Amino acid sequence: xxxxxxxxxAVRNLQTYLRQLSYxxxxxxxxxxxxxxxxxxxxALCEFQKQQGLPVSGTATRATWDALYAAYRTSLAENAMPxxxxxxxxxxxxxxxxxGCCNFCVSVLQYMLTELQRVVGDGIPLQINGTFDDATExxxxxxxxxxxxxxCTGNVDRATWNAIVERYNALCERPPFE
Numbered sequence: 001x002x003x004x005x006x007x008x009x010a011v012r013n014l015q016t017y018l019r020q021l022s023y024x025x026x027x028x029x030x031x032x033x034x035x036x037x038x039x040x041x042x043x044a045l046c047e048f049q050k051q052q053g054l055p056v057s058g059t060a061t062r063a064t065w066d067a068l069y070a071a072y073r074t075s076l077a078e079n080a081m082p083x084x085x086x087x088x089x090x091x092x093x094x095x096x097x098x099x100g101c102c103n104f105c106v107s108v109l110q111y112m113l114t115e116l117q118r119v120v121g122d123g124i125p126l127q128i129n130g131t132f133d134d135a136t137e138x139x140x141x142x143x144x145x146x147x148x149x150x151x152c153t154g155n156v157d158r159a160t161w162n163a164i165v166e167r168y169n170a171l172c173e174r175p176p177f178e
Contacts, residue, residue, distance in 0.1 A: 014045070018031050048067075052071070087108045088165075095157075098137075101131075113126055113143065116168060140154050
């Protein structure tokens with residue numbers, strides 16, 4: 001017999017919440033997210049109910065829904081990636097960091113370049129001081145030489161900034177299941 005659409009959506013939500021919890025709790029079996037309340041979904045729900053001290057019925061009662069949704073929201077908040085911060089100005093158009101600039105954005109640039117150099121193992125040592133000096137310009141130029149499509153100017157336009165940020169973020173991201 002075909003499930004009514006609203007029931008299927010409710011089961012899919014239940015499965016989504018249980019699946020999220022299962023990523024970080026091996027005691028909960030990851031259910032399929034198919035909208036069908038089958039044996040694996042029932043088992044995962046029972047495991048959750050047991051863990052929460054709820055009556056283990058395998059039925060999604062109001063108390064189970066409330067506890068499941070609260071646990072789901074907590075899991076999302078606790079396991080979310082840190083928020084990103086934008087330092088490079090959106091305007092004015094054609095904004096560029098170059099030799100002589102002195103601001104916090106330059107400090108962030110110097111920090112990222114220092115971390116990238118640490119991985120590569122070479123480059124001119126940079127002082128993180130917020131002043132775009134000759135060493136910073138040379139580090140930018142070295143980076144630009146390694147990236148296809150960037151002009152080797154020693155200046156940091158939006159394309160160069162985005163390329164540096166992309167490489168830096170790749171260093172900082174961890175595999176999802178380490």
